[in-house]
Amino acid sequence: MLVKFYLNDVEVSFDVAPNEYLAKTLRSHGIKSVKVGCNESSCGSCTLLIDGKPMMSCSILSASIEGKHITTIEGIQEEAAKIAHYFGEEGADQCGFCNVGLALTVYALKRELKNPSEEEINNYIVGNLCRCSGLQSQLKAIKAYLKEE
Amino acid sequence: MKVNEYYRPSSLEDAYHKLQEDPKNSLLAGGLWIKKMGLSVNCLIDLSTLGLNKISETKDEIIVGSMVTQRDFENSPIIKSLFNDSLAFAVREVMGVNFRNIATIGGSIMGRYTFSDVICGLLPYDVSLEFYPSQKMSLEDYLNYKGRLNAILVNIHIKKGNGKGYFKKVKTTALDFPILNVAISKVNGKYAVAVGSRPMVASLAHKAMDYLNKESKPDFNKAAELVLEELSCLDNMNASKEYRQDLTKVYVRRGLEEVSK
Incomplete structure (x- = not known):
């Protein structure tokens, strides 16, 4: 079936199977920044933004996104570079597999919550697992990024 | 998950008729659990466009x-x-x-x-x-x-009503299934106690509720005992029956204290 949606503000139209998930659709069309970790709605590596909200693309059927706006890391390059800078400063970047999903979640966090507490930040990013670190460096990097005007 | 057809109904009536067409047709809400269950579905009926999100x-x-x-x-x-x-x-x-x-x-x-x-x-x-x-x-x-x-x-x-509520989820890690859920309310002066993930679907503890709502100064420890008399706990890989029973006693009492403040 044909599904039309906006990928980083560009209208696209893909032929998808009724049981096909968005992560697979995007990766098969060259968007390899979308990482699939657990493929079980748990690790958050596949997170992207749908109409501005972070969601796990391994668990969204492609057929269900008709007319919606999908944002991958390519759609927020300038902000992604800022987030990457803070991750680097805090040594929060190890294997890097989870970084893309986490960066998109952090980008959404900044737009959704004003002056969040540490508890609110932790609650927001808890669905993005990092198997290399204990998320402490990421937390420091996120706080620094959130302080930036 | 196997799906033959993905259907976007134009109305609730349309969705309902599609659902009746085949016992292997299924409604699609968030779709998270359908994926985990790996079901074989003839037609998935997407409810997301029917304005039910308000x-x-x-x-x-x-x-x-x-x-x-x-x-x-x-x-x-x-x-x-x-x-x-x-x-x-x-x-x-x-x-x-x-x-x-x-x-x-x-x-x-x-x-x-x-x-x-x-x-x-x-x-x-x-x-x-x-x-x-x-x-x-x-x-x-x-x-x-x-x-x-x-x-x-x-x-x-x-x-709506006047009152307070309490909710406690006991789990081992942030993303884990609960070992136990306890929810308690005191609305318009009436107590209600629910315990879930025992590991069965949540139930109301009617015996304890009857006791709490009858007594002018109920004993919360006794109420917690009545909860356990009525609602059984079981073992599974996350926790033993005995551990769940101990947790139930503690969190029911604490919840009752909380909503009574």
């Missing part, structure tokens, strides 16, 4: 559309204003934000999941479910209903 209120009740996401539910000022925010709290610890932006309140209820925070969190309140075609039943009646209800959940009605 929260509204009247003088007496709050009406939550079945397709409201868990995240929109927890962030709703209308929901937060009720029972010292305990309803929103019941949803806030379900996985992460990127999960709760997909999962719906209706999907969580209709699945009657044994581990559901949403069901346990709503159960001690006056909650009724509105289905298409015309049918209404209490949340408790739906949980006790045997078999598959061949209808579409449209709205969840939560009756």
Whole structure:
């Protein structure tokens, strides 16, 4: 079936199977920044933004996104570079597999919550697992990024 | 998961007729659990375009559309204003934000999941479910209903009242299933106690509730014992029966103390 949606503000139209998930659709069309970790709605590596909200693309059927706006890391390059800078400063970047999903979640966090507490930040990013670190460096990097005007 | 057809209905009536066409047709809410179950479905009927994603209120009740996401539910000022925010709290610890932006309140209820925070969190309140075609039943009646209800959940009605609520989810890690859920309310002077993930679907503890609502100065430890007399706990890989019983005693007492302040 044909599904039309906006990928980083560009209208696209893909032929998808009724049981096909968005992560697979995007990766098969060259968007390899979308990482699939657990493929079980748990690790958050596949997170992207749908109409501005972070969601796990391994668990969204492609057929269900008709007319919606999908944002991958390519759609927020300038902000992604800022987030990457803070991750680097805090040594929060190890294997890097989870970084893309986490960066998109952090980008959404900044737009959704004003002056969040540490508890609110932790609650927001808890669905993005990092198997290399204990998320402490990421937390420091996120706080620094959130302080930036 | 095997799916032959993906269907976007134009109305509730259309969705209902499609559902009746084949017992292997299934409604799609958030779709998270359908994926995990690996079902073989003839036709998936997408409910996301039928306008069921709104929260509204009247003088007496709050009406939550079945397709409201868990995240929109927890962030709703209308929901937060009720029972010292305990309803929103019941949803806030379900996985992460990127999960709760997909999962719906209706999907969580209709699945009657044994581990559901949403069901346990709503159960001690006056909650009724509105289905298409015309049918209404209490949340408790739906949980006790045997078999598959061949209808579409449209709205969840939560009756307003004066009072407080308490919700406790016990889990080993942030993203784990609960070992136990305890939800307690005291609304308009009446106590209600629900315990879930024992590991069975949440139930109301009627014996304890009768005792609490009869006594002028109820003993909360006795009430916790009555909860355990009525609601059994079992072993599973997350926790033993005895551990769950001990947790139940402690959190029921603490919850009753909390809502009585």
